[in-house]
Amino acid sequence: MTGLRSYGDPCGIARALDLVGERWALLIVRELLLGPKRFTDLRDGLAGASPNVLSQRLRELEGGGVVRRHKEGAPTYELTDWGRELHPLLVQLGRWGARSPARPAGPLSVDALMIALEATFVADEATGLCAMYELRLGEARLSIAVDGATIAIARGAPRRPDAVIATDPATLRAVVFGDQKLADAPVELQGDKRLARAFFRLFARPRPGHQSAPAG
The missing domain is CATH 1.10.10.10 (Winged helix-like DNA-binding domain superfamily/Winged helix DNA-binding domain)
Incomplete structure (x- = not known):
C-alpha cells in the first residue's frame, strides 16, 4: 500500500x-x-x-x-x-453510469460488453426461459446461462450450448441495444435458432438522465 x-x-x-x-x-x-x-x-x-x-x-x-x-x-x-x-x-455502477447523457463513441472491450449485458438484463423478458448460450466474438468464447430471473456469464465455451451466436463485439452491442436489426446484422445463429433470437430480447437500453433503469 x-x-x-x-x-x-x-x-x-x-x-x-x-x-x-x-x-x-x-x-x-x-x-x-x-x-x-x-x-x-x-x-x-x-x-x-x-x-x-x-x-x-x-x-x-x-x-x-x-x-x-x-x-x-x-x-x-x-x-x-x-x-x-x-x-x-460494478454491475450496479454500470447500470447507473449507463444512464448518463454522455455516451463516448469508443468501442467496448469484450469484458465490458459482458458487464453491460448483466447490467441491462431484464428478468421479466426471461420468464420461463432456461438456456445455455455460447457467444463467439472473434477469438473470444463466452458462456451465458439464462435461467428465469438470472443470468450468469463466464469466460470459455460451454460443453453443450443450446444455441450459438457468432459475430463481433461491435455488432452484438449494436443489435442488443437497438442500433441495428438482427435481420440486417452479420450474426450467425446455430443450434436452437428460436432460443438464439430470444437472447436479443433479454436486454434493455438504459434511459438517460435520472429515470429508473430496467430491473435486472
Whole structure:
C-alpha cells in the first residue's frame, strides 16, 4: 500500500476508494471479473492505459489484496475472493453510469460488453426461459446461462450450448441495444435458432438522465 494516496477518512466508502479509486483501477477489476488475464490481455482491454500506469495499478491492487499475480509461466492476474465481491457493485455502477447523457463513441472491450449485458438484463423478458448460450466474438468464447430471473456469464465455451451466436463485439452491442436489426446484422445463429433470437430480447437500453433503469 506504500505510495497510495488516502482520504484519511474512516468511512468505508473512503477506505474502498483508497483501494480502487485511482484512475484505471476499477476498469482493471472489470477486465478480471470473468477470470484471469495476462498483462497483454489487460492492455488490449484497456487501450487507453499506458503499460507503466497499468503496471503501477496492478501493483497497488495486489498490495491492497484485491488482485493476485501468478508467476508460473506467463504471469497472469486474477481477482482475490475479496476482489470478486466487487462484481455486483460494478454491475450496479454500470447500470447507473449507463444512464448518463454522455455516451463516448469508443468501442467496448469484450469484458465490458459482458458487464453491460448483466447490467441491462431484464428478468421479466426471461420468464420461463432456461438456456445455455455460447457467444463467439472473434477469438473470444463466452458462456451465458439464462435461467428465469438470472443470468450468469463466464469466460470459455460451454460443453453443450443450446444455441450459438457468432459475430463481433461491435455488432452484438449494436443489435442488443437497438442500433441495428438482427435481420440486417452479420450474426450467425446455430443450434436452437428460436432460443438464439430470444437472447436479443433479454436486454434493455438504459434511459438517460435520472429515470429508473430496467430491473435486472
